[in-house]
Amino acid sequence: MTSKSILLVEDNPSDIALTRRALERNGIANPVVLAEDGQQALDYLFCTGAHAGRDIDDRPVLVLLDVKLPRVDGLQVLKRIREDARLRRIPVVILTSSMEEGDVGASYDLGTNSYIRKPVSFEQFLEVVRQLGLYWLVINLPPPK
Amino acid sequence: MTLQAQFRLAAFLTAAAVLLVLATLWLTSLQLSRALAESTFAGSLNAGGISGLRTVTIEYVLNPGQRPRLQWWQRHQSLAAMLERSPFDSAAEQAQLASVRLRHQYLAELFPKLTDLLESNTEVAESQHLTRQVESRLVAQILVATEDMVSESRRLLEQNLLEVKQAEKRAGIIISTAVLGLGMLMAVGFVLAMQGVIRPIRALQASAELIGSGRLEHRTRIALGNEIGDLSRAFDQMAVRLAASRTALQARTAELETANQELESFSYSVSHDLRAPLRGIDGWSLALVEDLADKLDERTRPHLQFIRAEAQRMGQLIDDLLMLSRVSRQDLVRDRVDLSQLASVIAARMAKEHASRSIQLIVQSGMQALADARLLDIVLTNLLDNACKFTCQSASARIEVKRAQAGEGKAFPDQAVFCVCDNGVGFDMAHAGKLFGAFQRLHRTSEFPGTGIGLATVQRIVHRHGGTVWAEAAPGSGAKFYFSLPEAP
Numbered sequence: 001m002t003s004k005s006i007l008l009v010e011d012n013p014s015d016i017a018l019t020r021r022a023l024e025r026n027g028i029a030n031p032v033v034l035a036e037d038g039q040q041a042l043d044y045l046f047c048t049g050a051h052a053g054r055d056i057d058d059r060p061v062l063v064l065l066d067v068k069l070p071r072v073d074g075l076q077v078l079k080r081i082r083e084d085a086r087l088r089r090i091p092v093v094i095l096t097s098s099m100e101e102g103d104v105g106a107s108y109d110l111g112t113n114s115y116i117r118k119p120v121s122f123e124q125f126l127e128v129v130r131q132l133g134l135y136w137l138v139i140n141l142p143p144p145k
Numbered sequence: 146m147t148l149q150a151q152f153r154l155a156a157f158l159t160a161a162a163v164l165l166v167l168a169t170l171w172l173t174s175l176q177l178s179r180a181l182a183e184s185t186f187a188g189s190l191n192a193g194g195i196s197g198l199r200t201v202t203i204e205y206v207l208n209p210g211q212r213p214r215l216q217w218w219q220r221h222q223s224l225a226a227m228l229e230r231s232p233f234d235s236a237a238e239q240a241q242l243a244s245v246r247l248r249h250q251y252l253a254e255l256f257p258k259l260t261d262l263l264e265s266n267t268e269v270a271e272s273q274h275l276t277r278q279v280e281s282r283l284v285a286q287i288l289v290a291t292e293d294m295v296s297e298s299r300r301l302l303e304q305n306l307l308e309v310k311q312a313e314k315r316a317g318i319i320i321s322t323a324v325l326g327l328g329m330l331m332a333v334g335f336v337l338a339m340q341g342v343i344r345p346i347r348a349l350q351a352s353a354e355l356i357g358s359g360r361l362e363h364r365t366r367i368a369l370g371n372e373i374g375d376l377s378r379a380f381d382q383m384a385v386r387l388a389a390s391r392t393a394l395q396a397r398t399a400e401l402e403t404a405n406q407e408l409e410s411f412s413y414s415v416s417h418d419l420r421a422p423l424r425g426i427d428g429w430s431l432a433l434v435e436d437l438a439d440k441l442d443e444r445t446r447p448h449l450q451f452i453r454a455e456a457q458r459m460g461q462l463i464d465d466l467l468m469l470s471r472v473s474r475q476d477l478v479r480d481r482v483d484l485s486q487l488a489s490v491i492a493a494r495m496a497k498e499h500a501s502r503s504i505q506l507i508v509q510s511g512m513q514a515l516a517d518a519r520l521l522d523i524v525l526t527n528l529l530d531n532a533c534k535f536t537c538q539s540a541s542a543r544i545e546v547k548r549a550q551a552g553e554g555k556a557f558p559d560q561a562v563f564c565v566c567d568n569g570v571g572f573d574m575a576h577a578g579k580l581f582g583a584f585q586r587l588h589r590t591s592e593f594p595g596t597g598i599g600l601a602t603v604q605r606i607v608h609r610h611g612g613t614v615w616a617e618a619a620p621g622s623g624a625k626f627y628f629s630l631p632e633a634p
Contacts, residue, residue, distance in 0.1 A: 014425035021432065068417050097420040099467070100412075120420060120460030121453075122428035 007060040022129035038072025089143035166323035184305035191298040209263040361388035465598035484512040513633035535569035
């Protein structure tokens with residue numbers, strides 16, 4: 001039995017709360033696991049540090065990943081996910097403020113499933129989260145166990 | 146010694162040598178011509194004068210008479226005249242000639258005795274025997290004297306022919322010596338020129354090529370006191386200055402690269418870090434509007450809406466600034482671009498965005514340019530966006546993208562001029578100078594929203610293509626935005 005959680009990797013408290021609010025407002029009820037930097041995300045995914053003892057096969061159904069993060073950055077997290085045989089199939093969506101071409105290109109090179117730039121307007125952000133949830137949690141067929 | 150002085154000296158020495166040779170030749174030719182004149186004289190003395198006298202003497206002895214006698218005297222006279230014209234100058238020749246003269250005078254004494262003897266036929270028979278003896282003695286004396294003259298003159302002739310031969314030989318020696326000497330002189334000159342000019346010039350050329358290939362620390366080091374040495378020192382100084390300016394340029398380039406990197410990281414920060422708080426401001430303002438729905442009234446609700454509008458406008462400003470910075474940094478990929486097709490796609494998108502309005506969008510077909518398609522897309526999007534925005538108050542908006550006609554606007558060699566024109570509100574040309582500066586706006590935000598960065602971006606892109614952008618307008622009668630781009634090949 002998996003928890004069907006969403007791993008949100010984000011360091012800005014305001015953005016975290018807004019994302020939670022947007023998920024909630026769109027009726028997305030999956031549990032949200034929060035990692036406030038890249039290292040925490042890796043600890044959760046690889047069941048190390050604070051998450052030692054967690055079942056590594058209880059994979060998140062979706063990772064919402066920021067690029068610019070303290071300690072280990074988002075691209076590094078993405079790289080580690082794609083390099084690991086147990087984790088490589090997890091859908092990863094880069095959700096960030098950056099629209100630097102270098103970041104976009106690097107993310108796709110490392111195998112992101114999607115790259116989304118967070119809009120300033122919360123109404124637009126709500127719509128983005130609604131479509132994300134609809135697509136990745138409902139329409140899209142998830143990877144097999 | 147400078148090369149100029151060396152060449153002058155060489156020219157002077159050569160000229161002096163040639164003059165010396167010419168003078169010697171002239172003297173030799175004088176000697177030769179005198180020897181020739183003397184030998185000619187000796188020849189004619191021998192062959193004409195003395196031999197002729199001998200012939201007439203023999204004739205007279207064989208056949209005495211008045212006519213041969215007169216002939217003899219004639220001959221004697223002409224020989225006397227000839228002897229007067231003597232060209233000889235040496236003592237030996239003078240002595241020889243003197244002995245000829247003596248005999249000549251002696252003949253003048255002897256001959257009358259012979260004529261007296263032979264032409265007085267009134268002698269008695271007894272004395273005939275005695276007469277014969279005197280006669281033969283006289284004849285013998287005359288002939289001996291004549292023969293002496295002949296042999297003297299022949300000796301003179303032979304001596305002079307020898308002199309001629311010697312003079313010829315001398316002339317030959319002088320000419321060959323002169324040719325050989327001048328030839329040697331020139332050969333030595335060439336070798337010296339080779340050593341003094343060509344070698345250092347080759348060395349200088351090799352050094353110049355090395356310096357030219359970028360090895361600015363190389364020095365020619367040709368320590369000569371002449372012009373080549375001066376040239377070499379000038380070269381070295383040039384290399385020193387070049388190296389200094391290259392070092393300065395490298396330092397400047399490094400500074401610029403650092404500044405560019407700082408700019409990159411700055412715009413990255415702007416893109417990422419400045420937008421995040423705006424998102425918070427907008428999101429939480431909306432949260433307040435939603436969560437305090439029943440507690441907000443008509444007076445306070447607009448405050449929150451203003452906060453949101455300002456946050457969103459700042460977001461737009463940041464995006465536009467990033468765009469402006471990106472179009473300056475992005476590599477230019479020039480290619481043949483179908484401007485008509487590009488404009489049509491944008492026009493179709495505009496028509497969809499402004500579906501509620503009646504806008505006539507006309508794009509001329511077949512427009513081509515040599516440009517970066519992605520940047521040209523930004524140019525056309527901005528210009529068409531503006532045209533849509535500033536025609537929003539007219540009932541029947543008309544926007545046209547076309548190639549400027551010859552004579553319309555300005556013309557540039559090898560550039561195509563395009564025009565985006567509308568029948569919107571236009572603007573006062575008095576403010577046209579501000580049009581393309583960042584954050585410069587000619588209209589109130591409440592009237593026509595915008596950040597004032599769009600046209601600055603357009604200008605930057607057109608300038609990067611080597612083109613020009615300008616506008617023509619009048620308040621109330623629309624605007625025409627012209628831009629030139631390199632003509633498609």
